[in-house]
Amino acid sequence: MAMLYLVLSLCVLQVHSMALKGPVLTRYQPCGLGVIYFDKITDMLWRAEVNLQLYENINEVVIEIIFENQMTLYGVSHNSTIFINNQSHNFTFIPKGNIPDQYHIYTSIKENTTTSVPTVERFSLNRIVLCNAFLKAADTVKSLDATQPGDREYQHVCGRRSLDHTEVNYVRTEYAQAGDWPWHVAILIKKPFTNLAYYQCGGNVISTTAILTAGHCMFLSGSLIDTSRIIIKAGLTDLRAVDKADQQTLTAERVILHPDYNADQATSDLAIVIVNKLLYTEYVQPICVWGPVYDKTALFGNQAVITGFGTTEQNMPSHTLRATNTIVQNDTTCNNYAPELYPKLLNEFTFCVGFGPNAGINPRNGDSGGGLFIPTKQPDHKVSWFLRGILSKCGLLAGQIFCDPEYYVVYTDVGPHYGWIYHNAGLIFSSNVVS
Incomplete structure (x- = not known):
């Protein structure tokens, strides 16, 4: 068996892929x-x-x-x-x-x-x-505005969508419709001395001023990216789209890297990009953040949704946002599959995801920073979507440049970092029910 390497999923590529196979x-x-x-x-x-x-x-x-x-x-x-x-x-x-x-x-x-x-x-x-x-x-954007007269902070119901067609989800599909996953954003990096930018990673809207992504997405060649080069694009499903009315483009004002970030581990692979500021619309909405109570064993065997921009299965550019179902695995399943890889990465702060070696359904390079979304029933009988994990690591065979879709991927669990996320994102906890 060829030696496995750990890979930070941004690599040095400007082409990124999510391997989606199977019927819609x-x-x-x-x-x-x-x-x-x-x-x-x-x-x-x-x-x-x-x-x-x-x-x-x-x-x-x-x-x-x-x-x-x-x-x-x-x-x-x-x-x-x-x-x-x-x-x-x-x-x-x-x-x-x-x-x-x-x-x-x-x-x-x-x-x-x-x-x-x-x-x-x-x-x-x-x-x-x-x-x-x-x-x-x-079910409108106005109905999700929870700000009351006299409130000093803007409040908004998270994890909800407000378009008619978002009663319908398409997974394992080539295209996501605008508003399907309104919390997913594209993080782009401007090339020096030009007005051009290339796609780097995914991210997740958690407040009007905060994007949660993977810590390693903020690095190039081992060095932190200059904040002035970071661009956030929200409300889009095609990276080639220009000047669409539902699209918002913002520059980063500040990057907050998790204090325990380590390039070789997934334990605290988190960063918050501060922007000023997003407007919540039918196409841009915040995702709820899971926590503060967490027990990853309750996740084992549960299905979730992941999203990302990237290439087709043939590694050809598609530039479109795609989504797929996935499943959270027991640590033992992943450790037994690749004992030289997963025991170094899996602990109480991380978890392992994927359908297995024969499914061919997995994120690949460039989908880092994207979220793992869990639907959760609320007291008003509706579903709210919660961000439970941030994509951090994949398996890369020697001699290959793309993450191997036969291997499971590792997510940083946001639950243990709930306090850090809320403090740095300027969030105030409240009930997620529309009254």
């Missing part, structure tokens, strides 16, 4: 709810999952869904009483027996099945309306 997965979450989502299984078939495990001490379940289109019902996962009304627009599902943790519904749209999603006009659980046209219309 389309997920539809009506009203951004945490309790129900629809996955596209085939061109015609959708599977809805109702996550009843989120609710404790319920003795009965009545699921009511009104669809925009006429639907065909193929089956459900549990023995149920089912009512279908209004020419197959209205469905009621009442599971019999013990309440299941997850309840699945298999359905399709009777017409135009390959291009449409099963749009939900109304969703009720136990006769409580959780999604309807009024709630969808209220």
Whole structure:
């Protein structure tokens, strides 16, 4: 077996890649709810999952869904009483027996099945309306502004999106739509004595003045990058786009490197880029930061989303933002796969991510600084996205210049650094629920 090297994922390249393979997965979450989502299984078939495990001490379940289109019902996962009304627009599902943790519904749209999603006009659980046209219309940037009269600090609900189409997520896909992942930014470096800049790393909006990224993204050839050369581009999905109305370009005012940063480790591979300042719009939003309580063992086996700009699987430039699902692995899985690599990197402050050597779905060079996003149900039944990790390290075989997608990648866990992040980002903790 060839000797493995550790690589700081920016290297010296100006071409960056995320290896995304496999079919497109389309997920539809009506009203951004945490309790129900629809996955596209085939061109015609959708599977809805109702996550009843989120609710404790319920003795009965009545699921009511009104669809925009006429639907065909193929089956459900549990023995149920089912009512279908209004020419197959209205469905009621009442599971019999013990309440299941997850309840699945298999359905399709009777017409135009390959291009449409099963749009939900109304969703009720136990006769409580959780999604309807009024709630969808209220999901705006203004609704996320939590600043009250007399507040001295601007407050904003984090981890939420406010575009109609962001009810639908596309993962393992070539293109992300504007507003899909509004907290992901591109960090560019200006070339000396020119007006040209090249893409360096990803980053994450955590406040109007702070971008969280990997510490090693702030270095070139072992030296800190001059702050005046750092450019932040927010609200874009294509690096080639110029002067788009939804795009914001800012220069860095200051870089705060984590005091325990070490180039050879992922433990504290963090930096905060201070800018002045971002405007929250439909296309630029902050991500919630996980913490202060953290236990990475609770992450093991959980799926998450990662995003990044870069090249195609053939290492050809694409310049587009792409997203994919991934999975957090148990440390043992990664340590056993490459015992000469991962035991040096994995500890209580880091974790290991990826589907494994045969999946071919992993970040590569240049996707450093991008986040690992965890969807979390909130008391208002909606999902908020939390930033749990920052991409730090990958495996590089001798003689290669690209991170090998067969190896797992290592993320810095932001949870243990919650206090440092909040202090330096100027954040004030508050509830993440829209009242």
